[in-house]
Amino acid sequence: KRRIRRRKRRKKRKKKKDERKKQERNKKEEIRAKKERKKKERKKKEKRKKEEEERKKKRKRREEEKEERKKERKRKRKKERKKERKKERKKERKKEE
Incomplete structure (x- = not known):
């Protein structure tokens, strides 16, 4: 019986630990994704700005x-x-002459 209880406790602890790891992984992934989105947005903005500059130059x-x-x-x-x-x-x- 004691062994069974110990096993149950170990299982519970392992489950909690795994859950924490999973959450941590998710958090890191979210942060990475956010950075990636920001980077893409910045690139888009720069591209738009460059294109606008080109249009202005051409117009001029x-x-x-x-x-x-x-x-x-x-x-x-x-x-x-x-x-x-x-x-x-x-x-x-000529006429005068």
């Missing part, structure tokens, strides 16, 4: 190119007008 570049084309057109028009005026003056001179 497009705007600058647009402005440059506008200026170029303006220059060409000015040049054309100057040529036209020169031709007109030449014609005027």
